[in-house]
Amino acid sequence: MVIARAQEAWSATCLVTFEGILMHAADLVTDYPTVALSSPAIDAARLLASRDLPGLIVVDDAGRPHAILPGTQVLRMAVPSYCQDDPALARVIDEDAADVILTELDNLTVGTLMPPQPYELPVVTPDATVLEMAAMMARTHSPLVAVVDHGRLLGAITLDRLLDSVLAS
Numbered sequence: 001m002v003i004a005r006a007q008e009a010w011s012a013t014c015l016v017t018f019e020g021i022l023m024h025a026a027d028l029v030t031d032y033p034t035v036a037l038s039s040p041a042i043d044a045a046r047l048l049a050s051r052d053l054p055g056l057i058v059v060d061d062a063g064r065p066h067a068i069l070p071g072t073q074v075l076r077m078a079v080p081s082y083c084q085d086d087p088a089l090a091r092v093i094d095e096d097a098a099d100v101i102l103t104e105l106d107n108l109t110v111g112t113l114m115p116p117q118p119y120e121l122p123v124v125t126p127d128a129t130v131l132e133m134a135a136m137m138a139r140t141h142s143p144l145v146a147v148v149d150h151g152r153l154l155g156a157i158t159l160d161r162l163l164d165s166v167l168a169s
Contacts, residue, residue, distance in 0.1 A: 025133060025157060026126035028165055029147040032156035034059045037066065037111035044110050045074050054143035054158055058110055065146040065153055067114055068122050077113050078104050123148050124157075133162055 034057045035044050044056055048071045055070040076084070083090035122142040124133055126149050136145050137159060147154045 023130055023165060024126060025124050025128040025145075025147045026154075028130075028133075028157045028161055029126070029155040030157070030161065032057055032144070032146075034063075034153070035069075035110050036061070037109065037114070039110045041074065041077065041105040041108035041110055041113055044069070044113070045078070045105055048074060054160075056110075057144075057146050057153070057156060058114070059153065063153060064151055065121060065123055065148060067119070068140070068142045068144060068146065069110065069113060070141075070143055073113055073115070074105070077108060080104075122146065125149060126154065130162065130166060133157055134166075137162070 033047055033051065033053070035047065036059060047053065048056065053071065055068055055073075057065055058067040058069050060066045079090075083093070120140050122136050122140040122145040124136055124145050124147055126147055128136075128145075128147075133145055137143070144156045144158045146156050
């Protein structure tokens with residue numbers, strides 16, 4: 001019962017309007033940096049850090065979205081697996097050793113950071129509603145969605161931007 005009411009409230013909230021018109025992806029989309037599969041992984045990490053991005057849009061040779069690479073996936077490749085498997089081991093590594101962790105990315109490409117199994121690509125069209133974008137983010141566990149029109153990348157919508165639009169109305 002409580003869950004049903006929460007879902008109804010969320011659905012009502014997601015009928016976000018902008019000047020009386022239902023808001024769509026085209027209203028929220030912003031330019032967003034992309035990286036290629038062949039881009040150096042360390043450059044992708046630097047881009048994430050310098051722009052405070054939740055993830056990156058990975059594009060193919062034609063500039064079409066290939067995948068969304070969450071920042072956590074970049075970290076997963078940089079942090080040794082033994083530290084991920086046993087957090088107690090991470091505690092015993094001193095700061096000098098921890099500083100070299102990101103150097104693990106030096107010889108990797110963005111393509112090597114990609115999971116072996118392809119996931120559903122979080123892409124929406126410009127006419128997608130706020131609820132459609134939220135559902136896509138939730139279903140794909142992605143902090144952003146790419147907005148594509150007839151195969152052309154228009155930009156992206158981050159979780160922060162989506163929530164700001166919902167909560168501002």
